[in-house]
Amino acid sequence: EAGVTQSPTHLIKTRGQQATLRCSPISGHTSVYWYQQALGLGLQFLLWYDEGEERNRGNFPPRFSGRQFPNYSSELNVNALELEDSALYLCASSLTIAGSYEQYFGPGTRLTVT
Amino acid sequence: AQSVSQHNHHVILSEAASLELGCNYSYGGTVNLFWYVQYPGQHLQLLLKYFSGDPLVKGIKGFEAEFIKSKFSFNLRKPSVQWSDTAEYFCAVNHGSSNTGKLIFGQGTTLQVKP
Numbered sequence: 710e711a712g713v714t715q716s717p718t719h720l721i722k723t724r725g726q727q728a729t730l731r732c733s734p735i736s737g738h739t740s741v742y743w744y745q746q747a748l749g750l751g752l753q754f755l756l757w758y759d760e761g762e763e764r765n766r767g768n769f770p771p772r773f774s775g776r777q778f779p780n781y782s783s784e785l786n787v788n789a790l791e792l793e794d795s796a797l798y799l800c801a802s803s804l805t806i807a808g809s810y811e812q813y814f815g816p817g818t819r820l821t822v823t
Numbered sequence: 824a825q826s827v828s829q830h831n832h833h834v835i836l837s838e839a840a841s842l843e844l845g846c847n848y849s850y851g852g853t854v855n856l857f858w859y860v861q862y863p864g865q866h867l868q869l870l871l872k873y874f875s876g877d878p879l880v881k882g883i884k885g886f887e888a889e890f891i892k893s894k895f896s897f898n899l900r901k902p903s904v905q906w907s908d909t910a911e912y913f914c915a916v917n918h919g920s921s922n923t924g925k926l927i928f929g930q931g932t933t934l935q936v937k938p
Binding site for chain 1: 929
């Protein structure tokens with residue numbers, strides 16, 4: 710069974726640009742989660758999408774946004790990039806069944822803002 | 824605010840030594856608890872989980888963890904570590920009564936096992 714996949718592996722952008730990161734969940738999983746792993750800040754929850762809708766959002770500014778497509782894949786967009794947005798962005802997926810809350814993570818996209 | 828604290832940031836052990844990594848969380852309600860592992864060059868993998876029932880849970884590769892509700896703790900243990908256990912270990916928590924989607928992670932513990 711294929712795991713969570715993310716693309717691209719690495720992304721280099723300059724300050725002020727926009728970045729788009731993509732995630733494909735495990736087959737059968739309908740929920741997708743995004744996390745940021747910045748140096749010194751640990752793993753922080755960004756967004757949760759389920760059935761095409763944003764269900765919860767972490768403490769990040771509105772320039773972090775995303776969407777979930779009908780095939781349950783997801784996109785994370787970061788507008789007006791700032792240097793501190795440089796981080797590893799992890800996507801996770803899970804089933805959406807009561808009592809089944811474990812999240813399975815992808816390899817991440819390393820975003821570097823210069 | 825809810826938080827997860829991992830007491831040891833960097834642990835160095837020799838092979839065959841016993842391991843215990845501490846994890847404490849601050850949340851008064853029902854919780855789901857997880858330990859994830861990240862081996863060098865690999866992505867985060869679920870090691871074990873606790874939702875309810877027996878507070879002693881067993882995971883993959885000989886790891887186990889014990890949930891002690893009164894201490895808000897979920898410590899990870901392994902009786903005899905191997906060189907291949909060298910990795911970063913993360914404790915994580917989310918709400919047990921309603922799914923908010925949000926996993927709160929500890930800062931991580933880097934385990935280095937010397938052969």
